[in-house]
Structures are given as C-alpha cells and as structure tokens.
Amino acid sequence: MADCRRCRSQRRSHCCQDRRLRAKTHSVETPYGSVTFTVYGTPKPKRPAILTYHDVGLNYKSCFQPLFQFEDMQEIIQNFVRVHVDAPGMEEGAPVFPLGYQYPSLDQLADMIPCVLQYLNFSTIIGVGVGAGAYILARYALNHPDTVEGLVLINIDPNAKGWMDWAAHKLTGLTSSIPEMILGHLFSQEELSGNSELIQKYRNIITHAPNLDNIELYWNSYNNRRDLNFERGGDITLRCPVMLVVGDQAPHEDAVVECNSKLDPTQTSFLKMADSGGQPQLTQPGKLTEAFKYFLQGMGYMASSCMTRLSRSRTASLTSAASVDGNRSRSRTLSQSSESGTLSSGPPGHTMEVSC
Numbered sequence: 001m002a003d004c005r006r007c008r009s010q011r012r013s014h015c016c017q018d019r020r021l022r023a024k025t026h027s028v029e030t031p032y033g034s035v036t037f038t039v040y041g042t043p044k045p046k047r048p049a050i051l052t053y054h055d056v057g058l059n060y061k062s063c064f065q066p067l068f069q070f071e072d073m074q075e076i077i078q079n080f081v082r083v084h085v086d087a088p089g090m091e092e093g094a095p096v097f098p099l100g101y102q103y104p105s106l107d108q109l110a111d112m113i114p115c116v117l118q119y120l121n122f123s124t125i126i127g128v129g130v131g132a133g134a135y136i137l138a139r140y141a142l143n144h145p146d147t148v149e150g151l152v153l154i155n156i157d158p159n160a161k162g163w164m165d166w167a168a169h170k171l172t173g174l175t176s177s178i179p180e181m182i183l184g185h186l187f188s189q190e191e192l193s194g195n196s197e198l199i200q201k202y203r204n205i206i207t208h209a210p211n212l213d214n215i216e217l218y219w220n221s222y223n224n225r226r227d228l229n230f231e232r233g234g235d236i237t238l239r240c241p242v243m244l245v246v247g248d249q250a251p252h253e254d255a256v257v258e259c260n261s262k263l264d265p266t267q268t269s270f271l272k273m274a275d276s277g278g279q280p281q282l283t284q285p286g287k288l289t290e291a292f293k294y295f296l297q298g299m300g301y302m303a304s305s306c307m308t309r310l311s312r313s314r315t316a317s318l319t320s321a322a323s324v325d326g327n328r329s330r331s332r333t334l335s336q337s338s339e340s341g342t343l344s345s346g347p348p349g350h351t352m353e354v355s356c
Helices: 060-068 071-077 106-120 131-144 165-173 178-186 188-194 197-207 212-223 253-262 283-299 309-325
Strands: 009-016 024-028 033-040 048-051 082-085 125-130 148-154 244-246 268-275 332-336
Touching: 024 106, 033 106, 033 131, 048 060, 048 131, 060 071, 060 082, 060 125, 060 212, 060 283, 071 283, 106 131, 106 212, 125 131, 131 148, 131 212, 148 283, 178 188, 178 197, 178 212, 188 197, 197 212, 244 253, 253 268, 253 332, 268 283
Parallel strands: 048 082, 048 125, 125 148, 148 244, 244 268, 268 332
Antiparallel strands: 009 024, 024 033, 033 082
C-alpha cells in the first residue's frame, strides 16, 4: 500500500461496548482533515478487511446497521474484521464545521482511506459502499488497485452532473429543503409518497440532525463529483471483482445500469433487487446478505459456508456453463423478486436472470 507520510498520529480512540459486539472507534489526521472510523473484530490471517463507506445524510450506523446486524450476516462478519468509515463531520456527536470550512471533495475523501489502512496496518480490503460512499470506494480502487480485493457498490453514479442535471438540481433547491433533496436522493418517489415507518424514521433523522450543516457540505461535494470515466476495454476500469447493486425503480437505477455497461463483464456482477426501494441494505438485508455471501465465495472465501437457494442455483448454473468453456469468470446479472421463479442461463459471457 502506498505510504501515507502526511498522515499524523491518532487523535482519539475509545472502545464502545454493547451486549454482543466490541467496537473501537479511532480518528486520524489526514492531509484533508480528520476522519473517524470504527473497527469491529480482529484481523484474520490472509483475509482482507471489509471496509464500508456510507451515503449522504447517513453515518455508518444508520446506513449499515440493519445489514450487518442481520442474523445471516453473522456468519460473514465472524470471518472478517470490519472497518466502518464515517465521512468527516458525519460521525455521532460531530461538531458543526465553522462557517467557510472547505469540505473535502469526494476524490479527497478517497485519498483519506490510505491513512486509515496505514494506521490499522491493513494491506487489503473488500469495500462496501452506498451512493456517495460507493463513488468514494470506486475512486480509491482506481488509485490503489493493489489494495482492493473486491467491491460491492450500491447505487453508484459514476458520472459527473451534466448541465441538465445542474439546472434540475438548482430548480429543486428553490422549492425543496436540503433534507427533502437528500431524501429524494436516498429513496424513490413511490417510497416517499407511501411515507412508511422507514421513511418517517429517516426523514426525522435527517431533518433533525444536529450536524445538518455538515451533511449539506457532504451533499455539495457529492453533487460536484468528477466523472470516473469508466470505459469497457479501456485503461480506466475497476480491476477487482465488483458486485453492482440497485433497487428496482430506485433513483439511481439508470446510473447503475450504465455503470455496468462500462465495466469489465468478466469481473462484474449486477444485482437488481425488486421490492427494495432506494436503500436495499435497509429494506432487503436478507437478500443482500445472500448475494454478498456468494460474492465472497466466488472470491475464494467462506467455501464451506452453508449455501442458500439462490447461491445453489447460481452455482449450478455457473458450473454447467464453466464445463462448456472452462472459463470461471463471466458477466452475471441477478434480478430478484419476492416470488419463486426459474433459472435460465445463456452462453458464456451473456447475462443470467435469477428469480428468488
């Protein structure tokens, strides 16, 4: 891993104890300010850390707790140390930045990650990111490909905003508050109109956040992101296994579909989840855990893990296809629904549709 010489020593570190898990929270100084992260578990020999990065309007707990506390996820987290990174000013109890504070760009937030890994003495990661966090991890993987073994990117939009996007954003800003714009980024219009308990919970979290000014800074950085310039067959691409995830009719569905078209099909799986809305890690943690487990198995980890129906179906299909061409790496598309369905597999290199 590249040496982060400008990273300074730990600013603070403390243990957070609950009934089931021991977590240790650290903060380190980087060239772009302080970053806070929480570590669960201990490093496992010859295994990467799972490193998460959350979306705008959330922190690591509100973004990932339902997923990592899900019962079937426990088998996974027992096998890996986890590092949950909070974007600057998003951690619980964070003070509000002073007026005029220059918040880091998403590229600079990605450049903070080597400081985190150097502090922990971790050499490789499997990244799990949502929205802005997915972009940040993708940017980090482009800059440090040797340190990333795999990526799970939920709701990634790799494109910079165009003029039409900017115009729409400005017009929306005239009639909508920052919390409402962020909620529109996180959830589908159908979900917001339905106003379920989940929506009410997250509307309350964001609207009454004591660090709302900080959240707006992160939001502005996301809206000023640069294009990742992915190009299938080109020099700018992700060189590790990638699982792209998006909910059916989610706000970022088109962007994720486009991203899938630009990445290496032999390294990329595309999971479109029905009945999951804009935040599948919150609404469908079971299905996402199942897919994540299979993703890890495809990377050579957790080979002895108990396989669920989706994993068994996919493995049978992949094994059958591999016997034809002997090639293990293929493009894979998963489309999940709440009803049982059939599995159809095409020739090597084509997509597969799986219902579960």
